[in-house]
Every structure is written in structure tokens, then in C-alpha cells.
Amino acid sequence: MNENLDGRERSRIIELFFQAWGKADGESAIKTALKNNLRQSWGRGGQGSNIYAYSALSAWASVDPESAMRTISNIKDERQKSFLTYGLINGLAKNDARAATDYVLKFSANRNETEERPEGFQRRGDVTQRYISQIASEQLKKGMSTAIEWAEALPDGELKSSAFDQVTEGYIRSDIDAAKKWVSSNAEKEYAQRAVK
Structure with missing residues (x-):
């Protein structure tokens, strides 16, 4: 070298x-x-x-x-x-975003089953949320429609909220007016609450 x-x-x-x-x-x-x-x-x-x-x-x-x-x-x-x-x-x-997503969902489910936490305890910066954000970043590189379709197909819950946040940030950078409409159309859904605020 x-x-x-x-x-x-x-x-x-x-x-x-x-x-x-x-x-x-x-x-x-x-x-x-x-x-x-x-x-x-x-x-x-x-x-x-x-x-x-x-x-x-x-x-x-x-x-x-x-x-x-x-x-x-x-x-x-x-x-x-x-x-x-x-x-x-x-x-x-x-x-293969589907394979990556399935891996993270399975990882999250296994982790939740085996991990003991005191009642009311929540993990800050859960690693599975960071994994799902990584997939969201790759989906955003493929275009907004791909990223939106992927995020909306996730099962409701914390991982969907994380994906929704990441996709919303990307959408705002590319088309703020369209992003506002998309977020507004999901405003009643629990997973969209962080993005609405």
C-alpha cells in the first residue's frame, strides 16, 4: 500500500x-x-x-x-x-428491503420476549429503532413513493413510528408541501404522532 x-x-x-x-x-x-x-x-x-x-x-x-x-x-x-x-x-x-425488515421485526419480537425489564422501564434509543431507521434511509434513496409504501406497510408500533419519522424527515427535505399533506393524512394514527408534532 x-x-x-x-x-x-x-x-x-x-x-x-x-x-x-x-x-x-x-x-x-x-x-x-x-x-x-x-x-x-x-x-x-x-x-x-x-x-x-x-x-x-x-x-x-x-x-x-x-x-x-x-x-x-x-x-x-x-x-x-x-x-x-x-x-x-x-x-x-x-x-431486499422486505428481508431486512423481516429480520428486524423478528429480532425485535425475540428481544421483547427474552428481555426482562422493570415495569414502566423503556429503553432509550432502542437498537431496533436504529436498525429500522437504517432501512428507511435506504428506502429513501430509492424514492419517496418507495419509502412511503414501505413505511405504511409496517405493523403498527414503535418501529413503524421510527420509520415514519425518518421518512417524514426525508419527505420534508424533498417536498415540504407534499410532506405536510402526507403527515396530515396520517395525523389520527398513533405511529404518526411524533411527526405531527
């Missing part, structure tokens, strides 16, 4: 390499990235936030989602698993 590259440029080249490798042989790429989880490869989240493994997993999920999902399910470190799930969802959402 060129010695004249600064840290960011070098990191970006390595990330692109892991993306390409992830598409060709995702399992090997992820194993190598995780095995060589040097401090320099940690993301903002610190240890467990391996951006190279994330990139490989995202690319792999876009071409072989079933294998990528199996790999995620076998990761023992919960922090690492949570971070890498973003990569999985990112890869799925690019090619």
Missing part, C-alpha cells in the same frame, strides 16, 4: 478491499477482519466496532443473505454482534 496515504485514505482503501472480499468470500473476509481487530480498525463504538468486518458483512449480505445471517447468529460477543448487525441490515436493505 502506498506509504504516502494518510490514515483515513488507507482505512478507506482497506474498507473497500473488505467490501470486495465480502462479496467474493464473506465468511473468510469477516473471520480475517475479526481476527485482526486491531485498535486502528475500531469504529466510534470502540472495541467490537470493527468497520472492516462491518463492510465485509454488508457486502456479503447483499449477495448471500442467508449465510450472512447465520454468521451473525453465531457471534458470541453481544456488542460486536449488535454493531455487525448494522452491516447485515445495510447489505440486506440495499437489495
Whole structure:
């Protein structure tokens, strides 16, 4: 690698390499990235936030989602698993929003069944809401009508509220008048309450 590259440029080249490798042989790429989880490869989240493994997993999920999902399910470190799930969802959402959405809905249902919380306790910034927002971002890239159709098809609840918020923000940026009409047409629905305010 060129010695004249600064840290960011070098990191970006390595990330692109892991993306390409992830598409060709995702399992090997992820194993190598995780095995060589040097401090320099940690993301903002610190240890467990391996951006190279994330990139490989995202690319792999876009071409072989079933294998990528199996790999995620076998990761023992919960922090690492949570971070890498973003990569999985990112890869799925690019090619198959339905598969990404189904994965998040199933993840959310399983999490709600197994997690014990004191009565009245709510998680701030629930990871599943961030996952659904990630899918919403990909849907917005495909156009407002695609994003709206996707958000409206979600089952009512907190995840639909999160998706609705994200799509509303994107809609406001592209066409504020149409966004107002869309939000107004959903004003009576519980999932739209945050957007209405």
C-alpha cells in the first residue's frame, strides 16, 4: 500500500478491499477482519466496532443473505454482534428491503420476549429503532413513493413510528408541501404522532 496515504485514505482503501472480499468470500473476509481487530480498525463504538468486518458483512449480505445471517447468529460477543448487525441490515436493505425488515421485526419480537425489564422501564434509543431507521434511509434513496409504501406497510408500533419519522424527515427535505399533506393524512394514527408534532 502506498506509504504516502494518510490514515483515513488507507482505512478507506482497506474498507473497500473488505467490501470486495465480502462479496467474493464473506465468511473468510469477516473471520480475517475479526481476527485482526486491531485498535486502528475500531469504529466510534470502540472495541467490537470493527468497520472492516462491518463492510465485509454488508457486502456479503447483499449477495448471500442467508449465510450472512447465520454468521451473525453465531457471534458470541453481544456488542460486536449488535454493531455487525448494522452491516447485515445495510447489505440486506440495499437489495431486499422486505428481508431486512423481516429480520428486524423478528429480532425485535425475540428481544421483547427474552428481555426482562422493570415495569414502566423503556429503553432509550432502542437498537431496533436504529436498525429500522437504517432501512428507511435506504428506502429513501430509492424514492419517496418507495419509502412511503414501505413505511405504511409496517405493523403498527414503535418501529413503524421510527420509520415514519425518518421518512417524514426525508419527505420534508424533498417536498415540504407534499410532506405536510402526507403527515396530515396520517395525523389520527398513533405511529404518526411524533411527526405531527
